[in-house]
Amino acid sequence: MSEKKQQVSRRQFLNYTLTGVGGFMAASMLAPMVRFAIDPVLKASTSGEMQPVVDVSEITTDPQRFEWTVKQVDAWYTSDVTHSAWVYKNEKDEIIPLSPICKHLGCTVNWAGNESYPDQFFCPCHDGRYFKDGKNVPDTPPNAPLDLYEFEVKDGTLYLGKPVPREGV
Numbered sequence: 001m002s003e004k005k006q007q008v009s010r011r012q013f014l015n016y017t018l019t020g021v022g023g024f025m026a027a028s029m030l031a032p033m034v035r036f037a038i039d040p041v042l043k044a045s046t047s048g049e050m051q052p053v054v055d056v057s058e059i060t061t062d063p064q065r066f067e068w069t070v071k072q073v074d075a076w077y078t079s080d081v082t083h084s085a086w087v088y089k090n091e092k093d094e095i096i097p098l099s100p101i102c103k104h105l106g107c108t109v110n111w112a113g114n115e116s117y118p119d120q121f122f123c124p125c126h127d128g129r130y131f132k133d134g135k136n137v138p139d140t141p142p143n144a145p146l147d148l149y150e151f152e153v154k155d156g157t158l159y160l161g162k163p164v165p166r167e168g169v
């Protein structure tokens with residue numbers, strides 16, 4: 001029984017070695033560049049975190065508009081972005097933090113912004129209206145309630161997170 005010995009020629013050995021070493025060197029050079037290129041995308045943005053907005057003692061039964069600013073990282077671009085919310089306490093003393101962004105086409109709604117509807121949110125763009133709890137008034141342009149912010153109260157301060165869409169009218 002004869003066994004044929006597998007031999008690697010000098011040419012093949014050089015090919016394998018040079019390909020391996022070349023590949024390793026290319027990977028060593030490219031890895032830091034790739035990491036540098038996508039680094040901002042990997043960093044967490046602060047815009048999704050809970051932000052301190054107002055002392056709870058300042059919240060009344062009438063909706064008030066509060067603003068806060070966050071650093072927003074958009075890839076390589078960092079900017080200050082101002083957010084706002086309409087906040088009030090309902091009859092059960094629960095905090096209701098509503099997004100001011102109209103669910104029709106994104107204008108900003110105002111509380112009691114129209115003399116004819118003094119206890120409703122009013123959107124001046126197309127006469128959209130919402131009840132105090134943020135639910136849209138039927139037969140007006142918006143077709144969904146105002147978003148509700150995620151929130152928590154810590155040490156007497158109201159923190160707001162992301163606005164969350166609600167099901168409804």
Ligand code: FES
Pocket residue numbers: 102103104105106107123124125126127128129141142
């Ligand atoms: S954007 Fe508010 S009613 Fe159209």
